[in-house]
Amino acid sequence: MRIFFRILPLFLGLFMFYPAACSLIGDGPTMKNDLIVRRGGFECLKIIVTEKNLPRLAELNILIDGETLGYRLLEGRHVFADREFLAYPTTTLQGAPRNIRISAPFQVLSTIMYRPPPLERLRMLFERLTVWRPRLFMWIFPAVILGWIAVGSYLLAVLTAPNGSKEKKEERPGSKGAER
Amino acid sequence: MQWEFQCGNPKKRFAKKGCRHMTKRRFALLLALFSACHTFLWIYLVPPGQGADEETHFAIVEHLAHFHTGPDAGKDFWLSLNWDSAIEAAGYSEIRLQTFRRPHYVEWTDQYPEKARMSGPTYMSGSSGAPWLYHLLGAFVYGVSSSASVFHRMYAVRLLGILFAVGLSHFSWRLFTTLEGDGEFSRGAAMCVAAQPMAHFLCGYVTPDGATLCLTAAFLYACWALSKRSAQPRDFIGLGIFCGAAFWVKPLIISFVPIALFVVLTNKISCNRRFGVALFLLTVGAPLAVWSSFSWIRYGGPTNLWMYKPDPSATLLGTTWKYAVGLSPGALFSQGLGVFGWLDAPLAKPVRLIAAIVFILGWSSVIVLALRGRISRPWLALMAVPFVHFAVVMAGVIWTSKNTGYFNWVPGRYFLYPLAGWMGPALLGWHRVLAEKIPVVRLCAAGSFFLAAYSLFWIVLERYYL
Numbered sequence: 001m002r003i004f005f006r007i008l009p010l011f012l013g014l015f016m017f018y019p020a021a022c023s024l025i026g027d028g029p030t031m032k033n034d035l036i037v038r039r040g041g042f043e044c045l046k047i048i049v050t051e052k053n054l055p056r057l058a059e060l061n062i063l064i065d066g067e068t069l070g071y072r073l074l075e076g077r078h079v080f081a082d083r084e085f086l087a088y089p090t091t092t093l094q095g096a097p098r099n100i101r102i103s104a105p106f107q108v109l110s111t112i113m114y115r116p117p118p119l120e121r122l123r124m125l126f127e128r129l130t131v132w133r134p135r136l137f138m139w140i141f142p143a144v145i146l147g148w149i150a151v152g153s154y155l156l157a158v159l160t161a162p163n164g165s166k167e168k169k170e171e172r173p174g175s176k177g178a179e180r
Numbered sequence: 181m182q183w184e185f186q187c188g189n190p191k192k193r194f195a196k197k198g199c200r201h202m203t204k205r206r207f208a209l210l211l212a213l214f215s216a217c218h219t220f221l222w223i224y225l226v227p228p229g230q231g232a233d234e235e236t237h238f239a240i241v242e243h244l245a246h247f248h249t250g251p252d253a254g255k256d257f258w259l260s261l262n263w264d265s266a267i268e269a270a271g272y273s274e275i276r277l278q279t280f281r282r283p284h285y286v287e288w289t290d291q292y293p294e295k296a297r298m299s300g301p302t303y304m305s306g307s308s309g310a311p312w313l314y315h316l317l318g319a320f321v322y323g324v325s326s327s328a329s330v331f332h333r334m335y336a337v338r339l340l341g342i343l344f345a346v347g348l349s350h351f352s353w354r355l356f357t358t359l360e361g362d363g364e365f366s367r368g369a370a371m372c373v374a375a376q377p378m379a380h381f382l383c384g385y386v387t388p389d390g391a392t393l394c395l396t397a398a399f400l401y402a403c404w405a406l407s408k409r410s411a412q413p414r415d416f417i418g419l420g421i422f423c424g425a426a427f428w429v430k431p432l433i434i435s436f437v438p439i440a441l442f443v444v445l446t447n448k449i450s451c452n453r454r455f456g457v458a459l460f461l462l463t464v465g466a467p468l469a470v471w472s473s474f475s476w477i478r479y480g481g482p483t484n485l486w487m488y489k490p491d492p493s494a495t496l497l498g499t500t501w502k503y504a505v506g507l508s509p510g511a512l513f514s515q516g517l518g519v520f521g522w523l524d525a526p527l528a529k530p531v532r533l534i535a536a537i538v539f540i541l542g543w544s545s546v547i548v549l550a551l552r553g554r555i556s557r558p559w560l561a562l563m564a565v566p567f568v569h570f571a572v573v574m575a576g577v578i579w580t581s582k583n584t585g586y587f588n589w590v591p592g593r594y595f596l597y598p599l600a601g602w603m604g605p606a607l608l609g610w611h612r613v614l615a616e617k618i619p620v621v622r623l624c625a626a627g628s629f630f631l632a633a634y635s636l637f638w639i640v641l642e643r644y645y646l
Contacts, residue, residue, distance in 0.1 A: 005622070005626070008626065012629065012630065012633060015630065015633060015634075015637075016633045016636075016637045017637070018637075018638075019637055019638050019641055019642055019646065020637065020641060020646075023642065023646050024646070025646050026282070026646070027282070028281055028282030028283075029280050029281060029282075048280050077279070079279040079280070079524075082279070082280065084280065109280060125645065127285060128285045128645045129645060131285045131286065131287055132227065132228055132270065132287070132288070132331045132335075133224065133331075133332075133335060134328065134332045134335055134336075137223075137224060137335060140220075141224055144217045144220045144221060144224075145217075145221065147213070147217050148214065148217035148218060148221065151210055151213050151214045151217065152214050152371075152375070152629050154210065155207075155210055155211070155214060155367075155371055155625075156371070156622065156625060156626055156629065158202050159364060159367055159368055159371070159621075159622050159625065
C-alpha cells in the first residue's frame with residue numbers, strides 16, 4: 001500500500017496528461033460534405049448521425065481525393081439522439097489525403113480527426129488553451145497543474161504514512177527492534 | 181461502545197498520530213493550496229459562458245458595475261453588447277448543449293462602448309430576481325479590472341471562486357475535526373471534499389453556487405462547534421445574521437433556518453431559551469424582510485417569478501406529484517457528482533456507477549451502524565442535514581411553482597450544498613467497517629483526486645479542446 005502512494009504522483013501525472021498527449025484532435029464537426037485536410041497526421045473521420053438514420057448508415061460513402069474509401073466504423077459516445085462513429089480507413093492511402101467528400105442520403109455531422117506529430121500537437125494545444133485568457137493565467141497554468149499534483153500527492157503520502165511506524169519501534173520496549 | 185473497546189478511542193489515537201506527521205497549520209495551508217489549485221484549473225479550462233447560467237449571472241454583475249443597481253427582470257435585463265458579441269465569437273450558442281461541437285478559438289477585443297447594451301430584454305431566468313450579494317462582490321472585482329477586455333473581466337470575477345473553494349474545504353475539515361478529532365479521518369475526508377469535482381466546477385465559474393457551498397460548510401461548522409459549549413445570546417444573534425446574510429447570496433439557503441433552530445432549541449444555553457429563540461428569529465428575519473419588501477415593490481412578489489401566470493386549478497398535491505414524477509434520483513446523483521459545462525459534459529457512465537456504489541455502500545454501512553447505536557449524536561445530526569436541506573428546497577420549489585405557475589427544473593447541484601453532510605457520513609461508514617484492515621479514507625481521498633483529474637483532463641479537456 002505504501003508503494004502505491006509513493007508512485008502516485010507519477011501514475012497521476014501519466015493519467016492526467018494521457019488525453020492531451022495521445023488523444024485524437026479534431027477541429028469541431030461541420031454539416032459540410034466537403035472537408036479539407038488542413039494538418040498532418042490524418043487518422044480517421046468522426047461522424048455523428050441521429051438515431052433515426054442508423055439503419056441507413058451503410059449507405060454512407062466516403063471519397064478521399066476522389067477515390068472511394070474502405071472503412072470500418074467504431075461506435076463512440078451517444079448523447080440524447082446523436083450517435084458518434086469513428087470511420088477508420090481500411091484501404092491504404094497513397095500519401096497524405098488533401099480533401100474528403102462524404103455522400104449520404106441523410107444529414108451527417110463530420111470532422112476529420114488527426115494524430116498530429118508532437119510539435120504540431122503542442123502548437124495546437126497551446127493555441128487552444130491560451131486563447132481568451134489573461135496573460136497571467138497562461139503563465140501560471142502549468143505551475144498550477146504541477147503544484148496541484150505535488151501538493152495532492154504530498155498530502156496523500158502524509159495521510160498514508162504508516163501511523164508512527166518509526167515511533168512504534170521506539171515505543172515498544174518488548175519488540176525485537178528495541179531489544180537489539 | 182464495542183468499537184471503542186476494540187480499537188481504542190479513535191479521537192485520541194488519530195489526534196496523536198495525525199499531528200505527528202503534519203501540524204494543523206501546515207495541513208490547513210496545504211489543503212487551501214490544493215483546493216485553490218483545483219479551482220484555478222476549473223476556472224482556466226471551462227470556456228467563457230459555458231457554466232450553467234453563467235452568462236445570466238455575469239450580466240447581473242455587469243449591470244451592477246455599470247449602473248450601480250440590479251437589473252429589473254423583463255425590463256432592462258440586457259446583456260452588454262461587448263459580452264454578447266464576445267461569447268458569440270467564442271461559439272457560445274453553437275456549443276451550448278451540443279456535446280459534439282467545439283468552440284471557436286478566436287481572440288476577441290471589445291468593440292463597443294463599455295455601457296452599450298442590447299436593444300431589448302434578451303435573456304430571462306429566475307436568477308435575475310434573486311438577491312445580489314454574490315453579484316455585488318463580483319461587481320467590485322469587475323470594477324477593479326476596468327481596463328481589461330470583457331473576457332478578462334469575467335476570468336477576474338471567476339477568481340472569487342478560489343476563496344469559496346478554500347473556505348469550503350477548510351470549514352469541512354474543521355467540521356470533521358469537531359466530530360472525529362484532528363487525524364487521519366478528518367484530514368482524509370477534508371481532502372475528499374477538496375477534490376470533489378462538481379463543487380469546484382461550481383466555484384470555478386460565475387455563479388452564486390460556489391459561495392453557497394462555502395457558506396453552508398461554514399454554517400455547519402458554526403452549528404456543530406456551538407453545540408459543544410453553552411451558547412450565549414450573542415451566538416444566536418451571530419447565527420441569525422449569518423443565515424439572513426446567506427439568504428442574500430442564494431435563497432435556497434433558507435434550509436439553514438430549521439437546522440439552526442434545532443441547534444438553538446437543543447443546545448446548552450446560558451439565558452432563557454425563549455429569549456434565545458426570539459433573538460435568533462428576529463435576526464434571521466430582518467434581512468429576509470428587507471429583501472422581501474424590496475422584491476415585492478420591484479417584482480410584485482418574492483422573486484421575479486411572479487411575472488408568470490399561475491394556473492388557478494393547480495393544487496399543492498398536484499404540483500408535488502408533478503415534481504415527484506419529474507425527479508429522477510439517478511439524474512440528481514449524476515448532476516451532483518459531475519455534469520459539467522452547460523450540463524452537457526457528464527462523467528462516463530461506468531465512473532458514475534462506481535461512485536454511486538461507493539457512496540451508497542458507505543451510507544448503508546453508517547445507517548446500519550446508527551441503527552445498532554454505534555454512531556454518536558452529533559454524527560446522527562449531521563446525517564440528517566442533507567435530507568432536511570432536500571426537504572426544505574423541494575418544499576420551497578413546490579410552493580413557488582404552485583403560486584407562480586413556473587416549473588423550476590431542479591438540478592442536482594442544488595442538493596450538493598451540504599457537501600460535508602453527504603460525504604462525511606459515507607466515509608464514516610467505510611471507515612468504521614474497514615479502517616482496521618485497509619486505509620479506506622486515504623483510498624477514498626486518492627480516488628477523489630483521480631476523479632478530479634479525470635473530470636478535468638479527460639472530460640473537460642476532451643469536450644472543449646480536443
